Each structure stands twice: as structure tokens, then as C-alpha cells.
Amino acid sequence: MEVGTLQDAQEIKNEDNDFENGSSDPVVYQLVRVEGDGTLVPPTEDEVLQIEQFLDEKVDLPSIEDVGHVEDFFTNDCMFLTKPDFEEGYSELETTGEIHTLQFDADLEEDRLKPLDVSLDLPLNCIVGHDHGQDKLNTERGDSNIVHQDNASTETTKSTVLNDSCSAEKEKADACSRPVNNSSTGPSVSGVTSSVPDFSILRGEVCLDNLTIRELQEAFRATFGRQTNVKDKLWLKRRITMGLTNSCDVQSSGCVVKDYKIVHDDAKHELPAIEGIPKVEVEATSLVWNQVFGPGNERDAPSCSYYQSEDQQRSSKRLKGPSAEKDETEGTLQYEQGTAKRLRKPTKRYIEQLSDIETCDSTGKLSSPGKMPAHDEVLLRQRVAPFEEFDSLSITYPTRRDTFGGFSVHVPYVSRMRRGRPRRNLLSFLDDDASMECTEVQMAVEVMSGKDGEQENHVNKAMEVSPMKNAEKKGGLIETTDDDEVQTVQGNGVCRTDAKPKTQGSLKRKHHRAWTLSEVQKLVDGVARFGVGKWSEIRRLSFSSYSYRTSVDLKDKWRNLIRASQTQLVLEKDGVCPRKSNPSIIPIPPSILLRVKELAELQPPAGNLAAPIKFPGPGSKVAQGRGSGFL
């Protein structure tokens, strides 16, 4: 081990460049422990040894070009690998390029030193961190791309475009305001970046630094849907970041240690092998660190985002820094997180994830379930506590080039989503996402309803219809009409209330509307007039006022009516009074059932059986002639 000096750092940097160029590249990093106050403390010998071991073990790991610098003010006792130049007294490990676990660029100095730039920091845990669904994926991809470019020696700025994906989120927007790197960039930048919206998020975190406590609290509220009295900026920033990145899990509940351990175990086994990408290594590294130093420090899923940011920076050429890990503040954060998670709206991620997944699937790329599981597991473990976060996890993986897909995690949600109304739903969700936050939920709901079109119709219809129904009811039948109408209204209200459920739910089912007697009557009349199977016509002509009844609904209802008529008839034959048996249930008047039966017999069969009908020529009218009496 060597102690890095600024000069060393320079050298290292050069080396890094070489590395990028493809030449050999030793990786140099320093191990540092970050104290709660953000100060860096030299690692103990033991720690160093452990790291060394780790490195040795990891020789086969894919090289990671840059790992974030470790600079987290946030972290409490975190060990980081930092560039040598950064600190004079820190021990630094030098590994051969093969290992490349971490590369650091001297350039980072500027960035790294800035505590504020959280985004820059690359948590060792990056892998875990992939919380952002598409964003993350994009980011990662973007990063990777960037990296490649960099390697190619292009320095195109990869500045971050905060705006792209971020627009939806405040934080993101905020992030935009603050450029991560001095040199590199402003918030918006190179075209390259544009392609990768995800970064913006990361940046956003950075931006958070500029926010006042109050603003941070507001952002927090927006992010988690609840208010916070916390005045700790760091905490707030962290939280918000987590919320945005979905990385929260990491912090989650108190048992960070466990998580870490678990995580790192998984990571070790699976991650490294899976991806050759730097990220993987990073994770591995992180894992190692965790093992060595203890879980407490690491935790972040968000790191991924950071990582990305780093990449960007790097790409911009400024960074190269070292990985940094962030720690979350301890208990409080964890505490909050738990809450945050709950509040957090899953939708975005889900959506993103879903979209990502779909993309992947379509691509056919992924699908390596075998691999996937591993990742997922890892993620899960890390995140452990908050299950709700799954999406984030899944997202992360799916996002990955390699096709990580966190199938296991995603699957459930995805399957659900998918099943329902694929595109529409997704879109709607997306919209929701855009809105973000609490409000988002409502928005989402509204959007959903709006999208459905039917729902809107329903509402309107309900309004319109209800009166009619009432009149009908008076007619004598007990119709659920009123109730239905009411339900409809309520349903809408409910939906809004439960943004999430609705959103998801909306996808699944449209509000259930019991068929009123009047509706049944109309249906029967329609069938009599237009014939069985002319559902679209019946719907148009007879159900113009019931927008919520689709042709399919009519068809289904007809089917049920037929069945009912048959059964009912049977029962009657038996001498059982249907009504008595099921008074509460629909009181379908026998008259109607009878009619249904007749129609059913006549029309449909007409075709089939029908030789009889055929003769008559006029099929529709024949109905009356049903008597043709095939029976």
C-alpha cells in the first residue's frame, strides 16, 4: 500500500487516461473511513488488509473504470476508496489494471472535495442503488456509453440534462440548477446527456444542496407525500434523494448491517460474474467494503444514481473519481425512510420498470432468468426492509444493459399491469409519474379515469342515467340502478382518494356496474330488434345513454341472461321460485327471462339449427317467427 499524494494522484490520473485509452491501467484507490462529521479518517491496517484481500479475490472482476469518490458527508462511518491525491495521509492501494476495481481520476479533486455533490459520489453499493426504473437504466446505459466514449478519448460533454426525465420531479429540477461539476457542466448540456434523462435525477440530488431547509422539506413532502419537521439538511437531502432514487431500501430499517451482509454476500457471488460492467465491480467493491468495515456505512441503493452521475461527469472528463459511498444518516433516516417508502408512490417506478422490462423483453435481450434472480436477490437483500420498493429494484436491473431484469421482483406487478391494459395503463401511469408526488397521485387517478374514457362516460352517464333509472324503478322493478349510479360516483371519488390503488386497480377493472332492470330490458329489446350478436349496434342504438356498457358488456350480459333464463326456467319447472331463493340478488323478471329465452332460441340457433330459419329468409323478423318451432 502506498500513501497517495497529489502527485500520485496526478500520476494515477494519467494512468487512468491510459487505461481509458486501452493501455494498462493500474488502479489506485485509497481507503478512507468517513466519520459522521464527514471527515475522512485513514483506514486501519486491518481494513486495508481486508481490502487487499478483496482485491486479490476480485482479480477476475471486470474492470471498473471509475468508481465514485468517496466523499460523503452524509455517511457516518463509511469507508471509502478515494483518490490518492485527495488525501495525503491515507493509505492507498494500488492494484494492477486487471483488477481495476476502482479507478480514480485526479480530476475529481474538484468535484470530490465538494461535499455537496452527492451525485458525484459513487457509492460502492451502486448496484443496489439502481432504483430508478427507466431512468436508471437509461442512466446506466448512458453512463456506460459515456464511459465508452470517454475511453475512446472523446470528451464530449456528457453533461447532464436534468430536465429530460426530471421535469416531473421537483428534486430533479432542483438538481438541474446545480451543476455537478465545476468544469463540466451546467445543468444542461451535451447532446449525449440529452439522450440520458436519468442523469438528471442524480443531478437533482446535487441540486438539493442549494435548497433551503424549508425547500428541502417541501421537496420531501412532495416526494414522500408527507411533511417532515426535520431540519437536518443532510437528512432531508438524503431522504429526498432516496425517495427519488428509490434506493431507500438500503437504509431502511434499522438492520442495515444485516442488509449489508446479506447484500454483499449476494453481490459477491452473483454480481461480479454477471456484469463485466464497472458497476458490478463497484458493487462488489462495496460489498467487500461492507464486509470489511461493516455494514453500517453502506447502504445505499441510490448510489447507483450517483454512480451514473459520476459517469457523466467522467464522461465530461472531469471526473473520474473515486467512488464515494454515502451513508445515510442513521436511525432517523431509516426511520423516516420506512415511512417514506410507504408514502412513496410506486407508480413511477413501476411504470418505468414495466416499460423497461417490456422493452427488454421485446428486445429479447434479457431474459436470463438465471442471472436475473441473482441480481434481484441481491437487491432485495440490500433493500431488505422495504418490500414496496421492489419496483425500484427490478427497475435497476432491467435497466441494465446486460439485462438484468429483476424479474422476480417485477413480475408480480408487471404481470398485473401487463394483463390489464397494457399500453394505456402504462401511459397513464407514466403520466402520473410525470406529475409526481402526492398531487401526482390525484393527477394520475384523474388521468386514468380520463383515459378510460369509459369512466368519464360513466360519470356523465351516471349523472344522466340516474334520473332515468329512478323513473324506471318507480316502474316497479327493484333496480340497482340508483345504487349503481351512486356507486359510480363514489367509485370515482374513491379512486381519487386512493391514488395508488386506483391506478393499479383502474387498470385491472372498470368500476363494476350492476345491470339494472332497465338496462336488461333495453338489451333484450335490442337483441329482439337487431338480433343476437349485433352488440355494437345494440349498444349504439339502445345504450347510447349508457356509455359504460360496451358491446362486450352487452354480449356478456346476454350470455348471462340466457344462462339465467335457462336455469330459472329449470327451477321454475322444479317448482322452485327463483325469486325466493335469491331475493337479494337480481330480481330478473320472469317475463324478461322468458323473452330472453325465446330470443336466444330463435336468433342464434337460427343460423345453426336453422335450417328452419333459413327458409324464411328474413332472419331478423323471423325472430317473431321463432315459432318456426324447431322444437
Add this chain to the structure above:
DNA sequence: CTTAGGG
């Protein structure tokens, strides 16, 4: 998009 049919 509309139908049919299975779930």
C-alpha cells in the same frame, strides 16, 4: 374495431 368464448 367487433365478435366470440373462456376464465
Add this chain to the structure above:
DNA sequence: CCCTAAG
């Protein structure tokens, strides 16, 4: 109601 397959 939902979902999907067919035309």
C-alpha cells in the same frame, strides 16, 4: 368483468 383470439 377481463382477456384473447379471430375476422
